[in-house]
Amino acid sequence: MTHTPTRVWYGTMPVEFLYTPGAAGLRFFQTLREKGVLSATHCAECTVTYLPPRVYCENCFADLSDAWREVGSTGRVHTFTVVHVDREGRRLDPPQVIAFVRVDGTDGGLVARLVDVTPSDVRLEMPVELVLQPARKRRALPADIIGFSPARPPQAPASRRGRRR
Numbered sequence: 001m002t003h004t005p006t007r008v009w010y011g012t013m014p015v016e017f018l019y020t021p022g023a024a025g026l027r028f029f030q031t032l033r034e035k036g037v038l039s040a041t042h043c044a045e046c047t048v049t050y051l052p053p054r055v056y057c058e059n060c061f062a063d064l065s066d067a068w069r070e071v072g073s074t075g076r077v078h079t080f081t082v083v084h085v086d087r088e089g090r091r092l093d094p095p096q097v098i099a100f101v102r103v104d105g106t107d108g109g110l111v112a113r114l115v116d117v118t119p120s121d122v123r124l125e126m127p128v129e130l131v132l133q134p135a136r137k138r139r140a141l142p143a144d145i146i147g148f149s150p151a152r153p154p155q156a157p158a159s160r161r162g163r164r165r
Contacts, residue, residue, distance in 0.1 A: 040068070080114065
């Protein structure tokens with residue numbers, strides 16, 4: 001066995017790439033752009049609802065290409081981190097909160113920014129709701145998802161608001 005000496009690159013390495021989401025990811029982002037809803041795949045055999053969607057079940061390898069369903073736009077913060085510096089090392093003011101959100105009605109979730117909330121107000125299991133770009137600005141890309149914001153409490157029916165008992 002011959003060993004090749006290690007190569008070291010000093011300075012900036014120019015990298016260009018094109019994001020390709022794959023078949024399931026493409027359909028997910030197209031549905032998000034066209035309908036403004038999250039979509040997932042569901043394995044009836046294993047009763048698993050995949051978000052992000054999969055083409056095949058990870059457990060039984062069933063073909064899920066025709067097993068799509070729309071899922072809700074709410075969820076709960078499963079874990080989070082507070083980011084104080086950007087990729088170039090510059091301080092962020094205010095800091096950004098990135099969370100893994102378990103989306104209701106699925107066995108998975110999404111990693112996204114938490115918006116309209118201060119880092120000190122974020123809690124595990126905090127209910128959140130999806131925030132998307134306006135329909136006219138969506139391009140079937142990850143950037144169509146602005147993030148998740150704290151869920152608004154449900155409002156009482158109009159006939160009961162402001163009524164004294």
